[in-house]
Amino acid sequence: MKEAVSKLVSSIPDGLWRDAEAAAAAVRRAPTVVVATHIDADGIAAASIAKLVLERMGISHDVQFFKKLDDAAIASLKSEGSGLVWFTDLGSGSASKLEGFTAVISDHHVPDAGGRNARTKAQALLSDFSAPCQVNPHMHGISGASDLSGAGATFLVAIAADERNADLAALAVLGSVGDLQDQKTRRLEGINRDILSLAVASGFVEAEEDIRYFGRETRPLFKMLQYSSDPFLPGITGNEQECISFLLSLGIELKEGDAWRTWAMLSSDEKAKIITALRDHLSMRRRKQETIDRLTGEAYVLTREEPGTPVRDVKEFATLLNACGRHRRGDVGLSICVGDRGPALSEGYALLKDHRYALRKALESAKNRGITRMKHIQFFDAEDDIEETIVGTIAGMLLGGSGSDRTAPMVAFADSMEPSDVPMVKVSSRGTQELVARGMDLSEAMRTIAGRMGGVGGGHNIAAGATIPSDRKDEFLGLLDEMVGSQLSR
Ligand code: C5P
Ligand code: C5P
Ligand code: ZN
Numbered sequence: 001m002k003e004a005v006s007k008l009v010s011s012i013p014d015g016l017w018r019d020a021e022a023a024a025a026a027v028r029r030a031p032t033v034v035v036a037t038h039i040d041a042d043g044i045a046a047a048s049i050a051k052l053v054l055e056r057m058g059i060s061h062d063v064q065f066f067k068k069l070d071d072a073a074i075a076s077l078k079s080e081g082s083g084l085v086w087f088t089d090l091g092s093g094s095a096s097k098l099e100g101f102t103a104v105i106s107d108h109h110v111p112d113a114g115g116r117n118a119r120t121k122a123q124a125l126l127s128d129f130s131a132p133c134q135v136n137p138h139m140h141g142i143s144g145a146s147d148l149s150g151a152g153a154t155f156l157v158a159i160a161a162d163e164r165n166a167d168l169a170a171l172a173v174l175g176s177v178g179d180l181q182d183q184k185t186r187r188l189e190g191i192n193r194d195i196l197s198l199a200v201a202s203g204f205v206e207a208e209e210d211i212r213y214f215g216r217e218t219r220p221l222f223k224m225l226q227y228s229s230d231p232f233l234p235g236i237t238g239n240e241q242e243c244i245s246f247l248l249s250l251g252i253e254l255k256e257g258d259a260w261r262t263w264a265m266l267s268s269d270e271k272a273k274i275i276t277a278l279r280d281h282l283s284m285r286r287r288k289q290e291t292i293d294r295l296t297g298e299a300y301v302l303t304r305e306e307p308g309t310p311v312r313d314v315k316e317f318a319t320l321l322n323a324c325g326r327h328r329r330g331d332v333g334l335s336i337c338v339g340d341r342g343p344a345l346s347e348g349y350a351l352l353k354d355h356r357y358a359l360r361k362a363l364e365s366a367k368n369r370g371i372t373r374m375k376h377i378q379f380f381d382a383e384d385d386i387e388e389t390i391v392g393t394i395a396g397m398l399l400g401g402s403g404s405d406r407t408a409p410m411v412a413f414a415d416s417m418e419p420s421d422v423p424m425v426k427v428s429s430r431g432t433q434e435l436v437a438r439g440m441d442l443s444e445a446m447r448t449i450a451g452r453m454g455g456v457g458g459g460h461n462i463a464a465g466a467t468i469p470s471d472r473k474d475e476f477l478g479l480l481d482e483m484v485g486s487q488l489s490r
Contacts, residue, residue, distance in 0.1 A: 004201040005159060005166050008194040013140040017160070022133045023104040024161035027053070030084035030102075033061040036069075036077055038089040038150065039330050039389065041178025041321035045151035045171045046088035046106065047330075048337030053158045053165055065330035067389060067418070068467065069094045070456050077101075089150025089175070092136045093447070093458035103132035106153040108144030109458055110443040111136055137191065145436075145460040147190025151175020155195060169199035171337060173300060178318030180463075184433050186212060186297025196300075203303070205314070210299040211263060211275060217313040220260030222247060231294045232402040233278065234285050250277055264307060310352065311336065311345070320348050323355030326389040355390075362386040362394045366412070371398065371405075376485040377429075379411040379477060388414045392428030392465060399430050406432050409442060409484060411477070416467055423470040424455070429480075431462045438488050445483045449476060 009017055027033065033054055037047035047063050054061040066073045069090050074097055077085055084102045091098065091105035096112050098105075111134065135157055137148040155172035158165035176182065176192045187207075188196050199205035210216070215224045222243040225236055236242050247254060250273055254261060263271070275296060282292045300314035310316040324333030329351055335344035365385040371378050380398075382391055391414040399410040409431040416424040427450070429442045442464035450457030450466035453476065457466025468476055 001166055001198070001201050002163070004194075004198045005163050008159070008191075008198060011194050012156070012191055013142070016135065016137065016140045016142070016156070019133060019135045019139075020106075020156040020160035023106060023135050023157045026084065026102075026104050026133055027059070027086060027157065027161065028057060030059060032083035033059055033086050034077065034080050034083060035061060035063040035086045035088060036073075036090070037063065037065055037087075037330070039065045039067055039325035039328075040089075041318040041325065041333075042150045042175035043089035044321045044325050044330055044333040045175035045178060045318075045337060046149075046154040048334055049151060049154045049158050049165075049168050049171050050086050050088050050106075051334065052168055052171075052338060053161055056162070056165070063331070063334060065325065066090060068456060068465070070467070071097070072419075074098070087132070088154045091132070092134060092138070094456070095132060095134060098132045101132055104135070104157070105132050106135040106150065106157050108137055108148050108150050108153050108460075110144065110447075110460065111138055112447070112458070142190065145462050146181050146184050147192055149176040149179045149181055149192070151178075152192060152195055166198050167202050167204070169195050169202055170204040170302060173199045173205055174314055174317055174321075174337070177300060177314045178321060182298065186294065188298070206301045206303050207298050208301065209296055211271070211295060212297045212299070213263075214315055214319070215313075216263040216299065217308055217316055218310050219262060220254070221252070221263060221266070222254060222260075224263055229397075229402065230400055231282065231287065231291045233281065236281070237402060246277070246281075247274070250274060262308065264313070306341075309345075310349075311341075319355075320352050322393070323352040324348055326387075326393075327351055327355060327358075358387070358390060359393065359397070362390055363397060366394050366398060371410075373405065373408065374477065374481045376408055376488060377411050377477070377481050378405060378408045379413070381413040381473070382415075383413070384415045384417075386412075386414045388416050388418075388426035391426060392430065392463065395428050396430040396463070399432065406434070409435060409440060411480065413473060415470070418467075424467050425470045425473060427457070427466045427468060427476065429464050433462070435488070436461050439490050440484055440487050442484075445480055445487070449479045449483065452479075 035047050035050045037043040087105040092107040092111040093109045135153045137144045151172045172195045182188045213224050213228050225243040226240050228237045302312050305312040310320045321333040332344050332347045336348050366380050369380050371380045391412045395410040395412040409429050411429045414426045416426045431440050441461040443459045446457030446464040446466040450468050453468045453472050455468035
């Protein structure tokens with residue numbers, strides 16, 4: 001363990017580690033702490049790390065969840081009083097608005113310019129923290145889209161506070177997988193990889209090369225194939241009867257007693273047989289090698305969890321957390337992360353069921369409304385059909401779905417139900433690794449254009465969001481199309 005911690009610390013830039021140490025010192029000095037976090041899986045995982053660190057330090061604290069850090073959220077946090085605010089998985093995008101706060105930020109969103117300046121100031125004023133101290137990979141030339149999550153940045157503060165917090169590494173892995181940081185190479189990379197080594201060394205996580213489809217622990221085998229999307233299996237995806245026939249033709253038993261068998265219940269021979277058959281299926285249909293390669297990748301298992309439950313497979317756990325946070329019950333996800341396997345987990349299951357239903361309905365609605373292709377972007381407007389908290393997930397699903405046009409980022413609108421002086425609309429955008437490699441930066445585009453309209457926006461090059469006045473949608477689309485075009489040509 002000690003060795004794995006030293007390896008992690010020596011592999012990250014000195015400046016990033018110094019920031020983590022400064023943040024840990026500030027937390028330690030605080031009489032009370034409010035943890036302000038984002039509502040998604042990474043945000044919940046990040047907050048659970050902060051919560052456990054504070055508990056171990058004996059510091060009284062409270063966790064609050066935010067969809068975004070806008071002026072209203074900042075004002076509400078300011079009214080909390082004199083304690084320290086620990087921003088996790090958010091904060092960097094609005095750091096310039098946080099001067100005057102007694103705060104630390106452990107985040108991986110692209111920092112705003114004010115935030116970057118604030119860092120220099122914070123370093124000069126380490127003793128009084130009149131500017132928030134930030135732990136953010138972007139400030140040290142490291143990608144916050146692929147190499148470190150919000151939970152990962154928070155974990156760095158945790159081990160800077162006390163090496164024994166290294167046992168929380170699995171929660172950082174959970175956050176990174178929740179933010180799809182393993183998508184690019186089909187495994188965790190960068191600082192995430194060193195954190196993974198710690199999680200493995202601590203005995204909580206196993207990493208194994210396996211099938212990448214969702215639902216290895218809990219979906220009946222044929223359902224896992226039926227819902228397969230990356231890669232899409234021609235003739236099999238979406239076709240229940242074909243999934244069953246395909247498995248039977250390989251001599252795979254579908255049931256064990258009365259229960260449907262899941263991928264996790266198969267022997268390694270059975271798994272290998274299915275993977276080989278799926279590879280052959282794709283190659284006979286002339287799919288590119290890189291598509292076929294996406295069948296398998298590194299999968300992460302939480303070995304101490306009950307087999308057959310969604311908290312055993314890291315991807316499924318992350319979806320459970322999204323189900324909680326994106327439906328206003330981040331607190332339930334938090335309880336599950338810190339160890340509740342009783343009432344909170346049961347409530348989580350119910351939220352997961354609702355989340356699946358909401359996603360299915362939302363996907364249908366977006367498809368019915370239709371996607372409009374502009375020159376450099378494509379979009380759909382869900383109006384009040386889809387909740388603003390899941391419209392981004394739907395945009396990502398549509399971009400990754402079968403027959404999708406992956407040559408332009410997907411942009412989605414949903415009416416915002418947040419109280420506001422004028423009607424506002426939530427915008428979500430999702431891109432592909434190929435578009436990012438060509439220069440697309442959705443975070444920059446969202447922040448710049450929303451900012452010009454009196455809205456707020458930001459995120460990552462590959463996935464970003466904003467909230468803007470509803471009556472400026474068309475103008476927004478025009479500006480975004482133009483900006484993405486110029487990013488792709490530079
Ligand atoms: O706020 P936060 O950083 O936690 O959210 C990142 C978002 O970006 C997640 O919703 C995640 O699903 C999305 N993402 C994506 N594709 C990627 C990486 C991240 O859609 N390759
Ligand atoms: O909300 P959505 O899932 O589309 O967000 C995608 C990414 O953009 C997330 O990382 C989120 O934190 C970020 N975002 C942001 N500011 C906003 C909206 C979203 O930084 N106003
Ligand atoms: Zn995140």
